[in-house]
Every structure is written in C-alpha cells, then in structure tokens.
Amino acid sequence: MAALDTVLAKIDANLNSALGRLFKLVEIPSVSTDPAYAGDCAKAAEWLAAELRSIGCEASLRPTNGHPMIVGQAKAGRPDVPRVLFYGHYDVQPPDPLDLWETPPFQPRIVEAETGKRIVGRGVADDKGQLMTFIEACRAFKETGGLPCHITFFLEGEEESGSPSLPAFLAENAAELKADMALVCDTGMWDRETPAITIMLRGLVLEEVVIHAASRDLHSGIFGGAAVNPIHVLAKIIAGLHDEKGRVALPGFYNGVSELPEEIAEQWRELRFRGSDFLGGVGLSVPAGEQGRDILEMVWSRPTCDVNGILGGYTGKGSKTVLPAQASAKFSFRLVGSQDPDKIAETFRAFVTERLPADCRAEFTSHGASGALQLPFSSEALSLARRALQAEWGKEPVLAGCGGSIPVVGAFKDDLGMDTLMIGFGLEDDRMHSPNEKYELTSFHKGIRSWARVLNALAL
Ligand code: BES
Ligand code: MN
Ligand code: MN
Numbered sequence: 001m002a003a004l005d006t007v008l009a010k011i012d013a014n015l016n017s018a019l020g021r022l023f024k025l026v027e028i029p030s031v032s033t034d035p036a037y038a039g040d041c042a043k044a045a046e047w048l049a050a051e052l053r054s055i056g057c058e059a060s061l062r063p064t065n066g067h068p069m070i071v072g073q074a075k076a077g078r079p080d081v082p083r084v085l086f087y088g089h090y091d092v093q094p095p096d097p098l099d100l101w102e103t104p105p106f107q108p109r110i111v112e113a114e115t116g117k118r119i120v121g122r123g124v125a126d127d128k129g130q131l132m133t134f135i136e137a138c139r140a141f142k143e144t145g146g147l148p149c150h151i152t153f154f155l156e157g158e159e160e161s162g163s164p165s166l167p168a169f170l171a172e173n174a175a176e177l178k179a180d181m182a183l184v185c186d187t188g189m190w191d192r193e194t195p196a197i198t199i200m201l202r203g204l205v206l207e208e209v210v211i212h213a214a215s216r217d218l219h220s221g222i223f224g225g226a227a228v229n230p231i232h233v234l235a236k237i238i239a240g241l242h243d244e245k246g247r248v249a250l251p252g253f254y255n256g257v258s259e260l261p262e263e264i265a266e267q268w269r270e271l272r273f274r275g276s277d278f279l280g281g282v283g284l285s286v287p288a289g290e291q292g293r294d295i296l297e298m299v300w301s302r303p304t305c306d307v308n309g310i311l312g313g314y315t316g317k318g319s320k321t322v323l324p325a326q327a328s329a330k331f332s333f334r335l336v337g338s339q340d341p342d343k344i345a346e347t348f349r350a351f352v353t354e355r356l357p358a359d360c361r362a363e364f365t366s367h368g369a370s371g372a373l374q375l376p377f378s379s380e381a382l383s384l385a386r387r388a389l390q391a392e393w394g395k396e397p398v399l400a401g402c403g404g405s406i407p408v409v410g411a412f413k414d415d416l417g418m419d420t421l422m423i424g425f426g427l428e429d430d431r432m433h434s435p436n437e438k439y440e441l442t443s444f445h446k447g448i449r450s451w452a453r454v455l456n457a458l459a460l
Pocket of ligand 1: 126127160161162163187188204402403404405406
C-alpha cells in the first residue's frame with residue numbers, strides 16, 4: 001500500500017476526470033419513484049457496476065421487484081485488514097418543478113458562486129456526488145498500489161422511494177453483505193468548514209388517508225348544508241393533530257421520547273447553532289414547532305407530525321360548486337428515541353377513525369415505517385474517523401444528529417449486526433430534493449480526500 005500522501009496527490013491529480021465521471025452519472029435521470037424512468041435507473045446501475053469494475057472490483061447488478069441493487073467486492077492488498085460495507089444510493093428525487101431550475105437538472109455544470117465553484121444538477125448532493133467521493137477515493141488507492149480495507153460496495157436504487165426491496169434483499173444476501181462495519185455517505189457537514197459524523201437519525205412513518213363520504217360528487221347548491229363534506233372532516237382531523245403548544249396530540253405519541261441528557265444538550269449548545277440563519281435562509285423567522293425548545297433540538301431530537309400533501313374536490317381553473325365524495329392527505333411522522341413505528345401508525349389510524357362523523361369512512365395506506373437510530377457516542381472506529389477528518393479539515397468533527405432518515409442504517413444494525421459510520425459532505429444550502437440542487441466542489445474534492453484518510457485510518 002502506498003503512503004497516504006501519494007494517494008492524496010493522486011486524488012488531486014484525478015479531480016478533473018473524477019468530475020467528468022460524476023457528470024456522466026448525473027446525466028442519467030434515475031428517478032426511482034416514477035416508472036417512466038425505470039430504464040434510466042437500470043442504466044445508472046449498469047454505469048456504476050462498470051465504474052466499479054474499472055477500479056478492479058467484481059461487481060454485478062442484482063435484479064429486484066423494483067430497481068436493481070449493485071453489489072461489488074474488492075480485496076485489500078493485505079489480508080488482515082477490516083472488511084467494510086459501503087452504502088450509497090444512485091436514485092434521485094423527481095426534478096419538478098422544472099421551471100424553477102436555472103439550468104436543466106440532468107445537464108450538470110460547474111457554476112461560480114461567491115463561496116467558490118459548485119456542481120449543479122439533480123442528485124449531485126443526494127446522493128450521486130457523495131457516493132462518488134467514496135468510489136473516487138478507492139480509485140486513487142487502486143491506482144497507487146491497492147485498497148487499505150476489504151470493501152463490499154452496496155448501491156441501492158430505491159432509497160428515495162422508501163426502499164421497498166431492501167429488507168428482503170438484506171435478508172437474502174446477509175452473508176455476502178455482512179462486514180465489520182458499514183460506511184454511509186449520505187449526510188452533511190456541520191458547516192462549510194467543519195466536518196460531521198452523524199450518530200443519530202430520525203425514524204419515519206408514512207401514512208396516506210382517503211376519507212370517503214357520499215357515493216358521488218354532489219352539487220353544492222342542492223346538497224350543501226345537508227351532506228357531509230370530507231374535506232372539512234379531514235381539515236378538522238388535521239387541525240387536531242397538534243395542541244396549542246405545538247405538541248403532537250396522538251395519545252402515547254411521546255412514549256419512548258426522552259429529554260436530551262444534559263451532557264449532550266451542553267455539547268449542542270456549544271455548537272452555537274444560529275437558528276435565525278437556519279430559518280432566515282429559507283425565508284422564515286419564527287420557529288413553528290414545539291414551544292420552548294431549541295431549533296437544533298426540534299430537528300435532531302424531537303419527533304414530528306407533518307402533512308405532506310392534501311387533495312380533494314375541484315382544484316382546476318375557475319370555480320366549481322361541488323361537494324366532493326372524497327378527500328385525502330399524506331402524512332409523515334419523524335420519530336426519535338425508542339418510539340415504536342408500528343404503534344404510531346396504529347395510534348394514528350385509530351385517531352382518525354374515532355373522529356369520523358356518520359357516513360364517513362377512512363381508507364389507509366402505509367408507505368413505510370422505520371424507527372429512529374442512535375449510534376454509540378464512542379467507539380474505536382469513531383475515534384479513528386474523527387482523527388482522519390480532523391487531519392483533512394483542520395477542525396474537530398461535530399458528532400451530529402440528523403433530522404432526516406436513512407432506513408438502511410437501522411437495518412444494518414438490526415439485521416446484520418453492524419454499526420455504521422455516517423460521514424457526508426453535504427451542506428444545509430445544497431437544496432436536496434429541491435430545484436437547483438448543488439454540491440460544492442470542495443465537498444467533492446475534500447470529500448474524496450476525507451474517505452482516503454478514513455479508510456487508511458481504519459486499516460491501521
Ligand atoms: N440523504 C437523505 C437523508 C438526509 C436528509 C440526510 C437530510 C441529511 C439531511 C435521504 O436520501 C432522504 O432523503 N431520506 C428520506 C427518507 C426516504 C424514505 C424518502 C427522508 O429523510 O425524507
Ligand atoms: Mn440520500
Ligand atoms: Mn434524499
């Protein structure tokens with residue numbers, strides 16, 4: 001194995017060609033949720049498998065009922081080094097609304113901003129640019145002598161649509177995927193100078209409700225006043241989901257949610273998080289969640305209930321005097337601590353059902369349920385990774401929470417018995433899932449260098 005400096009120099013020399021490779025991947029519109037892009041998802045998977053083979057890895061596509069998984073194996077030069085499993089996802093969120101993009105979403109380009117160069121395109125931050133930081137680090141090792149760890153690559157194409165094929169795939173391929181630990185590059189930095197290792201993820205329960213009332217849409221002049229309006233029923237139920245203090249009103253919702261240990265609360269206060277900048281950056285000023293809590297606490301360690309979409313009645317141009325036969329809404333709950341996802345889905349359904357007036361009926365669909373995750377605050381791997389990141393960025397990494405969810409990390413723990421190191425280089429203003437998604441060139445470049453240092457450290 002070559003000295004780390006040689007590998008880092010190789011990474012610097014490869015940066016332009018690495019960007020070219022990332023652009024090729026971003027050009028493939030692998031939107032997992034929309035069946036119209038299934039061919040592109042397959043194409044992205046093929047492209048990545050070829051990419052892994054080009055760095056000497058044995059890689060293959062594994063068909064699922066949805067989009068293919070990619071599994072690759074690469075051996076280190078020495079036998080007696082750790083085996084790590086690297087996970088990333090090649091699927092992306094839909095690019096809509098298209099008219100808000102300043103440049104086409106699947107024609108990546110470098111844009112000069114005040115803070116430096118950035119890469120713009122759908123998926124550059126979530127998760128194509130991030131997963132390529134890891135693959136490019138491996139390429140540099142391969143080109144200078146060999147990998148420091150045995151690596152299993154595991155790339156998914158359904159993360160953005162709830163990973164429907166993942167549980168069965170993990171169960172069926174456990175022996176092949178099991179490693180000493182997992183590495184995931186799908187999270188962010190603390191700020192543009194300070195790296196982070198994420199040790200908490202919120203869980204996620206996704207529920208859809210359709211409320212049915214009359215047997216057909218009605219004339220609101222003929223029936224208005226006499227017939228129940230399912231939009232009103234739904235609105236009232238939604239309004240009842242939070243109390244006046246911003247707490248979620250489902251019975252037992254906070255079971256399993258504990259107050260932050262004082263030691264962690266203190267660490268978080270020391271981070272001097274600027275809540276006003278956080279909200280100000282998206283045109284807001286007043287925190288709207290649970291009263292009396294810090295904003296960082298709200299997004300890292302408190303649970304939520306949100307309506308993500310609502311539909312019913314006439315929403316076209318002009319007006320229509322109609323009483324709709326049905327109304328529907330999509331809900332998401334972010335979970336923390338040991339809140340039980342199945343229990344919460346059940347309580348939610350009971351809450352809705354109990355509030356239905358005569359002649360109304362609710363139909364429920366689950367779009368997934370996974371619990372929150374808490375990784376250990378100290379471990380050998382964590383210390384090694386902290387030192388490696390400190391060496392690259394010149395700053396001690398923050399042990400961070402994350403408001404988002406990455407269900408696979410819980411499955412690695414529960415089904416494969418592995419802890420995960422979550423290291424990523426995204427920034428708060430990367431506009432993940434939004435128009436004009438970007439990834440800083442420094443995130444990409446120093447992200448690759450960071451992985452080289454982390455892999456090197458884990459092998460020592
Ligand atoms: N990369 C994100 C998770 C994430 C969110 C990391 C925010 C850092 C900050 C991941 O791709 C994602 O979007 N997860 C979804 C869940 C999924 C089931 C759609 C989420 O958190 O909403
Ligand atoms: Mn992601
Ligand atoms: Mn995402």
